[in-house]
Amino acid sequence: MDQVQLTTFQAVIETGSFEAAARQLHVTPSAVSQRIKALESAVGQVLVRRAKPCVATTAGQALVRFAGQVALLEREALAQARDRTRVSIVVNADSLHLWFLPALAAVPGPQYGLHTDDQDFTADLLRSGTAMAAVTAEHVPVQGCRIEPLGAMRYLAVGASPELVPMIVYNRKDQLQHRFLATMDRPGNPPVHYVPSAAAFIEAIRLGLGWGMVPESNARPDIAAGHYVEMVPGTHLDVPLYWQYWKIDSALLRELTAAVKAAAAEALRR
Template structure:
């Protein structure tokens, strides 16, 4: 059994663009031709590969082919560049990565300038979930908290991102000054990035010993349920804390500047939480991925603990 490269590229286009019609326009063929190629590929594999939803998504059987299609496209493009010289415009190599929001807002974005001939598709997710996109083949590389390599990937430790718990001065006076921290945390409004974000809960547990469950069985949310705001953007998250909406954990480099300026108060002085970060990327002999990895490691060395 072998895979037809045209069928595989068509499958990749359907998943990337989310529909048979859009894939047809990109490939300059009819939607009927796209449908026929996908059906033929599914017959070869013996499994349904695409869920015909809006947008189209791969089935479990289709996920390995998403990654394979992306790898072939990357290596093919690099081989063409090496054979015919540097290409410009729409022929540039496209690289998809996923990064946690705080890294993207801080140290990671300048990394992309190290590859001026590459166009990037950047995804963002909670650092504990970024590897899911790598596992699914949606991205080629990820900043993640997962230290065990995803199948078919390499992993390198980058360092740790340090966070401080902060609140606006008025909020600190109202919720924390003169109060036991355990009691204050239970009542003070809290900010979270989204419902995947358990960082604040982990910090409270580390500082107060709340719940007391063994580490292996600890539910990061547990029974700790203060008033909670969800603000899913790094800059807006910090601004919401400055405005007094609640307390939250902010990257140390940002928090220190605001604390020194009197805009924020460290509500648990002497305490912090470190989030270890790793760089996982496809195990390919790719010049683009090697150059990107070197740039990521250099930036992380300067920015992370």
């Protein structure tokens, strides 16, 4: 497969347009267009959906992963020095806030690009090729990826008073509160406040705006300090987490995987 065409395809998907890719590659938009057409002709399928922004088609998503894998291996082979290698990772906000960063600190050198999403959706960025690795709740490996169990993050339902309305939710993807209500056989649609920040989410509960699911390591000290109470004492919700990463022979990904598993072993429940 033509490496120049592959690099151009990756630039179009990363930047979102033929013009931006041209600026990044220091060529004309016409050259970018010709390279993409040639690559699509070689593959026999449309790879780029010409929209604003440009996105990979279903056929193109596998090629995005492949292009990223080739680029990673090439950088490792040429650089040997890690300061030229960029590693893109998607991680849920609670893990990023509580335990994930020490894993990155244990593997200095690469340039890290972090994305956040709900743990039930982080694997989507692996599928699209945007991320090389993910902390995810998805236990089925994404095609072309390896998977390692990390443990479970335990959540407690807490609030200023033991009444289950209103509800604090991180964003519209966050289903932890609804899952907890279902385990209590109390489904429904209570009033909701959306607070898309791990720190502000906890602060909103402390201020009495509503109740929500808070990681146990955050919740226990606040309960002891009287900032809020358990809504249903003795209950919890465990969310198993997994580390999924590209299935390539990369020394860097192996070392990072070991660091992530070590950090998770300190913070998560088995």
